[in-house]
Amino acid sequence: MAHLRTEGICKNFGGVRALHNVDFSCARGEIHALLGANGSGKSTLSKIITGVVAADRGTVYINNRAAAIHGPNDMFAQGISAVYQELSLIPQLTVAENILLGQEPTRLGGINSKAAWKRAAEVLQTIAAKLDSEIPLHVPVRSLSSAEQQLVEIAKALAREPEILILDEATASLREKEVQVVFEEVRRLREQGCTVIFISHRLEEVFDLCERATVLRNGEVVATVNLAETTEQDLLRHMLGEVASVDSLSVPAPQDRVVLEVKELSSASSFQRINFQLRAGEILGLGGLQGQGQSEVIQAIYGARPYTGRILFEGQEVQIHKPAAAINSGIVLVPGDRHVEGLALQRSVLENVTLPSVAHRSRFGLLKMGREEEVTAGVVERLQVKVADVHLPVNTLSGGNQQKAVIGKWLLTQSKVMLLDDPTKGVDVQARLEIYRSVEELCSQGVSFLLSSSDNKELIALCHRVLVMYEGQIVAELAGEELTEENLVAASMRITPGVKGVS
Amino acid sequence: MEERRALEPTFKERAERHAPLLMSVVVFVLIVAVNRFLQPNFFNRFVIRSNITTFLPLIMAAIGQTMVVLTGNIDLSLGSIITVVNVVIITLFGKMPEATGLQLAIPILVGVLVGLLAGTVNGFLIAKLRLQAVIATFASNLFWMGLALAVLPVPGGSVPWDLSSFYRSWFLGLPMSVWFLLLVMVFWALLRRTRLIRYFYAVGGNASNAYRSGIRVEWILIGAYALCGFFAGLSGLALTLDISSGDPLVGHPLTLSSITAVVIGGTLLSGGSGSPIGSILGACILGLVRNIIFFANVPPFYQDFIFGVVVIIALIVSSLGARRRTA
Ligand SMILES: Nc1ncnc2c1ncn2[C@@H]1O[C@H](COP(=O)(O)OP(=O)(O)OP(=O)(O)O)[C@@H](O)[C@H]1O
Numbered sequence A: 001m002a003h004l005r006t007e008g009i010c011k012n013f014g015g016v017r018a019l020h021n022v023d024f025s026c027a028r029g030e031i032h033a034l035l036g037a038n039g040s041g042k043s044t045l046s047k048i049i050t051g052v053v054a055a056d057r058g059t060v061y062i063n064n065r066a067a068a069i070h071g072p073n074d075m076f077a078q079g080i081s082a083v084y085q086e087l088s089l090i091p092q093l094t095v096a097e098n099i100l101l102g103q104e105p106t107r108l109g110g111i112n113s114k115a116a117w118k119r120a121a122e123v124l125q126t127i128a129a130k131l132d133s134e135i136p137l138h139v140p141v142r143s144l145s146s147a148e149q150q151l152v153e154i155a156k157a158l159a160r161e162p163e164i165l166i167l168d169e170a171t172a173s174l175r176e177k178e179v180q181v182v183f184e185e186v187r188r189l190r191e192q193g194c195t196v197i198f199i200s201h202r203l204e205e206v207f208d209l210c211e212r213a214t215v216l217r218n219g220e221v222v223a224t225v226n227l228a229e230t231t232e233q234d235l236l237r238h239m240l241g242e243v244a245s246v247d248s249l250s251v252p253a254p255q256d257r258v259v260l261e262v263k264e265l266s267s268a269s270s271f272q273r274i275n276f277q278l279r280a281g282e283i284l285g286l287g288g289l290q291g292q293g294q295s296e297v298i299q300a301i302y303g304a305r306p307y308t309g310r311i312l313f314e315g316q317e318v319q320i321h322k323p324a325a326a327i328n329s330g331i332v333l334v335p336g337d338r339h340v341e342g343l344a345l346q347r348s349v350l351e352n353v354t355l356p357s358v359a360h361r362s363r364f365g366l367l368k369m370g371r372e373e374e375v376t377a378g379v380v381e382r383l384q385v386k387v388a389d390v391h392l393p394v395n396t397l398s399g400g401n402q403q404k405a406v407i408g409k410w411l412l413t414q415s416k417v418m419l420l421d422d423p424t425k426g427v428d429v430q431a432r433l434e435i436y437r438s439v440e441e442l443c444s445q446g447v448s449f450l451l452s453s454s455d456n457k458e459l460i461a462l463c464h465r466v467l468v469m470y471e472g473q474i475v476a477e478l479a480g481e482e483l484t485e486e487n488l489v490a491a492s493m494r495i496t497p498g499v500k501g502v503s
Numbered sequence B: 001m002e003e004r005r006a007l008e009p010t011f012k013e014r015a016e017r018h019a020p021l022l023m024s025v026v027v028f029v030l031i032v033a034v035n036r037f038l039q040p041n042f043f044n045r046f047v048i049r050s051n052i053t054t055f056l057p058l059i060m061a062a063i064g065q066t067m068v069v070l071t072g073n074i075d076l077s078l079g080s081i082i083t084v085v086n087v088v089i090i091t092l093f094g095k096m097p098e099a100t101g102l103q104l105a106i107p108i109l110v111g112v113l114v115g116l117l118a119g120t121v122n123g124f125l126i127a128k129l130r131l132q133a134v135i136a137t138f139a140s141n142l143f144w145m146g147l148a149l150a151v152l153p154v155p156g157g158s159v160p161w162d163l164s165s166f167y168r169s170w171f172l173g174l175p176m177s178v179w180f181l182l183l184v185m186v187f188w189a190l191l192r193r194t195r196l197i198r199y200f201y202a203v204g205g206n207a208s209n210a211y212r213s214g215i216r217v218e219w220i221l222i223g224a225y226a227l228c229g230f231f232a233g234l235s236g237l238a239l240t241l242d243i244s245s246g247d248p249l250v251g252h253p254l255t256l257s258s259i260t261a262v263v264i265g266g267t268l269l270s271g272g273s274g275s276p277i278g279s280i281l282g283a284c285i286l287g288l289v290r291n292i293i294f295f296a297n298v299p300p301f302y303q304d305f306i307f308g309v310v311v312i313i314a315l316i317v318s319s320l321g322a323r324r325r326t327a
């Protein structure tokens, strides 16, 4: 018997068809993957199940009974709990406050803070105990890294002791080890009869964790498969119609001219004495375990973090103490956390995409709307951004398409160095390839890239060289033949291949 | 060895968390010092009583304003609600000239209740009808103003002698106005432990995420405005006891002053962080600046100018704390 089932779910947003006649079902105690390209409707389906979005038509059944879920409280009452792709945390509240938000234990009419603290610690322990670094309960979540926030969001969902757990790209900003810890917990929940819906763009995760998968394409269910009898290629074909592969990339060799050089760059406790040269048309990777200072180095070069040391741009020493200075020099940032830094979410796709390059096209301070629409359409076309109308607000795009919009806006500027901070987080396979292609193309035009990524495959596919960071320092440089996944992992953990142990 | 993050709040973290409040404390202490310098009997107990009594209406208004600002909203009708409370209390006193003892409490209770109701109405406009807070309370401001004029078209009336002398009396060495303030602070100390207040912060931090977490955002907003109205009621009461008469325009300046006090007190207008304790300090700072200008013998023409400049400086200093925190 199906634990959770949907029948004939339809949802349109204005003219955009997000879901069409979706029949979806999973059995009790099953871990069921929900797959599909960016904008195929995965998040929308989750939100309909959780009552955050109302379906136009169709019914959700729980234990074969039609469930009237009109909002989050109905969802909790049904034993459903969700990790949202865009997270549902309150940045100002502490970790403990966030984990129990909406279900604080009370005593004499007030919050019983002792009991709350104990409960929050208990819940967080279920995942955080197995990790190397602990997450303090008392700090506001906005001071956590995005991976830590992700873990807190997961803890918050677990705190509801769900019978049905929806994980919408819950692992997108996590590294291998953290992912495994989360999986362990998910499997434990399954043993207790919890049903899990798992959404991810990383297919190896899907094969590792799930039993069955339902694939959405353009808002319709195209297949439901048993993963044991399915290959990655099959899944990709279901998701995309046709199969594309990363192997087709051929990044041209860099030129000799050095564009950016940093000397003895340090910033408080985040990183120390970083030295490197970036040549024209080069893609330089920053690898290593999560949170070893990679993002911070990128922020410093972008002028968003105070630093000591020197930055030379085209041979000249430059003072970059705010992002405007970086952008003026032609250094731009594609952030991993597009919600915070990359986009003005309420504004339209067109405005977001054209904003940084508007000055190039304006005449006497005036803009031609037609021309703006044309260039936006060009970007949308080139990156295959799925959007019905470029005048719609960016926050109506699916997660992956928002990320493409961030990259798109910098494509229009004549930037010389692009800083990419985990740029394909939450981006589907197809779009990822399109983003790689754009990087490749810009690279052949002499644009240089500094790329930090939580995905080793991405570093290998794109980079000429990778600098591996550990505790704020560069501990290895890998290039050419040496640039393999094995070596990357070993260097990240400071293990010399063949020799066990930490140096 | 990797630098481990402390699992208990460190001194630095605590300090950073309270930076905005600390900034207002610093400003407050400075202003008190200047005031003391210009007015040698500043710490005289009668001077203290008179100061607190004068500041109390703004203090209460600022606490009320804080409630809605924490949720990321604003109340532009606050001053007019205070006026309504004032004229209602005075009118009721006028209607019961023989009242003594506990009967005197009736106009007071009705007045505070009217404040609470008015706030609740604002809350409904914003939460249920989904009007923008600025627009909704600007419109309701006109409504409350009109209502006050209808109740009491011309200034007048008085508070019964028994009551005003009670308000000026001392109890256990402290003036009644100070007891009033202490009582409200105790009330806040209890209130801040409730879920309601926690949810003010959550809704102000991110309303849609609060909604997804199962918080009934609409009711929280109504609660914030109702509580704001309740404090407007207390403000109206303190004002009435202080000026001992009714005036259909009296509360008006309190709207903007309360917002200024909230900001000086380190509460962000964008919502989600701050506290009414800061706002109390903010209100006192505003009052003390007025004092200083008076005692410094600033010519009347320049008083508003100087006041404006000092307020801007106070805002800058207190925002230093807030900016550090968000950086
Ligand atoms: N609030 C909204 N208003 C308008 N359109 C929307 C809204 N939410 C989603 N959409 C559209 O519905 C479609 C499905 O979006 P959804 O977020 O469900 O995709 P997804 O499968 O989760 O993609 P991703 O992998 O990128 O997260 C997209 O075309 C998106 O633009």
Ligand SMILES: [Mg+2]
Pocket: A042, A043, A044, A085, A168, A398, A399, A400
């Ligand atoms: Mg999604």
